[in-house]
Amino acid sequence: MxxxxxxxxxxxxxxxxxxxxxVPVYPYGPGRPPGGHSGHSRGRSTSFFMASDRxxxxxxxxxxALLDTAVKSSAVMPGVVILNGDHVGGGRTPHPDFTVSxxxxxxxxxxxxxxxxxxxxxxxxxTGCTDGYEAFLSGPRRCDGYYVYGISFAQMSFATDSAAVAxxxxxxxxxxxxxGHDGPPDGGGEPPSDGGQDGSPGPPPGGKGYSGLDTLDRRxxxxxxxxxxxxxxxxxxxDNAPIVVMSHMPLHAHRKDNLGAxxxxxxxxxxxxxxxxxxxxxxxxxxxxxxxxxxSSENAHIERSNYLLVPxxxxxxxxxxxxxxxxxxxxxxxxxxGYLKLGYGSIVTFTDTRGDGRYDRMRIxxxxxxxxxxxxxxxxxxxxxxxxxxxxxx
Numbered sequence: 001m002x003x004x005x006x007x008x009x010x011x012x013x014x015x016x017x018x019x020x021x022x023v024p025v026y027p028y029g030p031g032r033p034p035g036g037h038s039g040h041s042r043g044r045s046t047s048f049f050m051a052s053d054r055x056x057x058x059x060x061x062x063x064x065a066l067l068d069t070a071v072k073s074s075a076v077m078p079g080v081v082i083l084n085g086d087h088v089g090g091g092r093t094p095h096p097d098f099t100v101s102x103x104x105x106x107x108x109x110x111x112x113x114x115x116x117x118x119x120x121x122x123x124x125x126x127t128g129c130t131d132g133y134e135a136f137l138s139g140p141r142r143c144d145g146y147y148v149y150g151i152s153f154a155q156m157s158f159a160t161d162s163a164a165v166a167x168x169x170x171x172x173x174x175x176x177x178x179x180g181h182d183g184p185p186d187g188g189g190e191p192p193s194d195g196g197q198d199g200s201p202g203p204p205p206g207g208k209g210y211s212g213l214d215t216l217d218r219r220x221x222x223x224x225x226x227x228x229x230x231x232x233x234x235x236x237x238x239d240n241a242p243i244v245v246m247s248h249m250p251l252h253a254h255r256k257d258n259l260g261a262x263x264x265x266x267x268x269x270x271x272x273x274x275x276x277x278x279x280x281x282x283x284x285x286x287x288x289x290x291x292x293x294x295x296s297s298e299n300a301h302i303e304r305s306n307y308l309l310v311p312x313x314x315x316x317x318x319x320x321x322x323x324x325x326x327x328x329x330x331x332x333x334x335x336x337x338g339y340l341k342l343g344y345g346s347i348v349t350f351t352d353t354r355g356d357g358r359y360d361r362m363r364i365x366x367x368x369x370x371x372x373x374x375x376x377x378x379x380x381x382x383x384x385x386x387x388x389x390x391x392x393x394x
Contacts, residue, residue, distance in 0.1 A: 043353065044352045046146070048148075051063070051339075052248065053285060055125070055340075056087065058096075062340055063083075079144055083119070085248030086282070101131075117143065119148055121137060121150055121246050121282075127213050133216070136213075137150030138218075138219050139229070147241060151249075156247050156249035156264060158223065159223050159263055164210070223264050234271045241275065245277060248281075251281065252317060254303065259319070259321075262326050265328060265330075277333070282336065308382050309334040311393075315330055347367070358394075365386060
């Protein structure tokens with residue numbers, strides 16, 4: 001048994017004896033509760049900053065500069081920072097070892113991490129995290145009047161537990177021959193298509209086995225089991241507070257590597273009958289690339305047309321068969337985190353304008369470290385101007 005397998009077994013044991021609430025590696029410390037403000041008053045608000053795909057490879061990144069720009073430009077101090085996966089890696093070093101303390105230090109240079117809740121999602125390049133899977137959010141976290149729910153990379157990549165188990169087993173065999181695979185190719189392009197010619201689901205995304213840290217996630221191996229846990233949790237809630245769902249993998253069809261998307265769509269639509277649901281997605285870098293006239297502009301348009309979708313909008317969701325997408329209408333908000341490597345991110349603010357203790361308005365504002373970027377005035381190729389402001393329904 002290799003070292004990684006031993007560590008994974010230890011984490012599995014700890015998860016079975018720990019309480020069901022996620023406990024971060026780095027505590028909040030003294031100060032205000034996680035998520036920002038407390039108390040009930042008219043105009044009360046709380047905010048979180050979001051971005052994804054930092055892809056640090058030892059050459060610096062835009063996290064510190066983007067946080068500083070967003071805070072100064074908005075005059076908003078977020079109580080939560082959400083970074084939605086792929087914190088490192090890419091290119092010739094796809095899965096380097098790293099510690100999340102490096103990320104905390106960058107955030108701490110702008111915000112005080114003793115009073116800000118830092119929530120990390122798990123992406124396809126994050127298997128080298130030396131802090132283990134506990135450093136990432138899986139399942140629910142209660143913030144200031146809203147919830148954040150983390151979906152793992154595998155839980156969106158695989159539609160069924162049997163497909164996930166097959167990929168994990170293939171990953172173990174590959175580990176023995178030093179050919180392990182932690183996730184599909186990244187960088188915004190199309191990964192190899194491995195779907196069955198007869199229309200049946202093909203091998204796992206990327207065509208090889210899977211051995212990411214989330215293979216022993218106690219909330220589910222795939223969309224099949226993870227959505228059951230998600231729906232049970234939603235059903236146990238006694239309030240109608242907003243639910244922010246963070247998934248490194250998107251729902252919409254494009255790269256054919258998110259085969260659990262249609263399963264999650266059903267669960268998210270059920271949850272949105274009683275809650276305002278905001279789904280955060282990442283992974284597909286071309287959302288901030290491929291300007292009009294460039295060679296990659298057609299692929300980029302697919303991503304930018306899904307940058308921000310709202311209740312009543314249409315979406316084409318990836319099915320369990322990699323060559324098939326399914327059209328549907330959503331009843332929740334679906335928004336990209338912002339491609340951090342190129343200097344993009346957003347601040348989301350919930351406000352209680354009535355003073356009844358419930359948030360009734362949401363504002364999403366994009367920011368960039370590139371002041372000359374003419375495209376920051378919109379949310380991709382959607383009809384929505386930046387910032388986007390809407391009323392909450394529940």
